[in-house]
Amino acid sequence: MSGTRIIHDITDLTPGDHLGWFYDTEEDHRAVITPFLCQGLERGEKVLYIVDARPPESVLAYLREDGLVVDDGTVYKRAEDRVWVMTNGMELKDYFADATKGMDVEFEYVAFQMPHLAVQGPKSRDVLAPITSADISSLKYYRFFPDQIEVGGVPVWFSRTGFSGELGYELFVSPENAEVLWKVLHGAGATPFANAAIEIARIESGMVVTEYDYEPHAATPFDIGLDRVVKLEGPGDFLGKEKLREAAKNPPNRFRTLVLEGGEVPEYGAAVTKNGELVGTLTSPTKSPRYGVIGIATLRTEVADEGNTVDVAVGEGTVPARVTHNSIYDPEKKNPRR
Numbered sequence: 001m002s003g004t005r006i007i008h009d010i011t012d013l014t015p016g017d018h019l020g021w022f023y024d025t026e027e028d029h030r031a032v033i034t035p036f037l038c039q040g041l042e043r044g045e046k047v048l049y050i051v052d053a054r055p056p057e058s059v060l061a062y063l064r065e066d067g068l069v070v071d072d073g074t075v076y077k078r079a080e081d082r083v084w085v086m087t088n089g090m091e092l093k094d095y096f097a098d099a100t101k102g103m104d105v106e107f108e109y110v111a112f113q114m115p116h117l118a119v120q121g122p123k124s125r126d127v128l129a130p131i132t133s134a135d136i137s138s139l140k141y142y143r144f145f146p147d148q149i150e151v152g153g154v155p156v157w158f159s160r161t162g163f164s165g166e167l168g169y170e171l172f173v174s175p176e177n178a179e180v181l182w183k184v185l186h187g188a189g190a191t192p193f194a195n196a197a198i199e200i201a202r203i204e205s206g207m208v209v210t211e212y213d214y215e216p217h218a219a220t221p222f223d224i225g226l227d228r229v230v231k232l233e234g235p236g237d238f239l240g241k242e243k244l245r246e247a248a249k250n251p252p253n254r255f256r257t258l259v260l261e262g263g264e265v266p267e268y269g270a271a272v273t274k275n276g277e278l279v280g281t282l283t284s285p286t287k288s289p290r291y292g293v294i295g296i297a298t299l300r301t302e303v304a305d306e307g308n309t310v311d312v313a314v315g316e317g318t319v320p321a322r323v324t325h326n327s328i329y330d331p332e333k334k335n336p337r338r
Helices: 003-011 026-042 056-065 093-099 124-131 175-187 195-204 241-249
Strands: 074-079 082-086 116-120 149-151 154-159 168-172 253-260 270-274 277-288 292-300 309-314 317-324
Touching (some): 116 175, 124 168, 154 175, 195 277, 195 292, 253 277, 277 309
Antiparallel strands (some): 074 082, 116 168, 149 154, 154 168, 253 317, 270 277
16 A cells, blocks of 8 residues: 555544554555555544553654644753753653654653742832843843852842743742842832733743643644744754644644634633534633733634634534634744833
């Protein structure tokens, strides 16, 4: 059976169908498994794959090379031979080891050694500048001081990053100084905020969270609004680059914000339909003080134009929703760059 015929047959499968395959080579194995899994994941289906001769890690490797997102995070270059990689979980050590196989690289999980506090909001610079030993006004967006500075006499690593869509900073501190830093910041005028507040802010700003807005190995960067970080014409190489080059020509899904009618907030993962047909998923909903009920969603490209209308599942029915930018608040991200 040719590779073209294999993909054609898999595409024609319907719920309840069964597929059996005997393969001779790894290339045959990959030609079958990868499109099968990708198709199901793109449709939001739950895929059960029982591996016999090959371990699950080999199948995940296929998906990584197909340009699917494993996690999102921030890389801090401490020196020419040392970086921090801030991700959403602690289970990626094996992934990094596999991705750097053959290189002279060592990994150490250090999150518990450096708890951090986020100081976010339009007045964050005003609060921090008088108690900080460095000139933070010169620190650009998504940059950090590679050496420790002091905030209120407490040594910290200091970065201009955050998860609020506003001007903000993150401070990384040793565990023994964490409580002292908290008191310093509170005394300087910072007001603590809870997860509910940051959830509203990040949804207004169109910021993704793994396992809410996407599942690992199930979405391309184009599905979740990360087009800007995919440098296909850059000099470096990365896993999945060629596959993403093809996907970039005609992305099947786009990441958008939906503005819903009414006051009821849907469930996370609510279905989005158009004329009764499933066209996407409302991954993260909230009730915004600025915009009412909104949510970020992955939508099929053909319904993702701004101003289009779709329906979102709420309770036993649906409500109409309008498609807008993937960031309804400050879509050009001017605020955090001030």
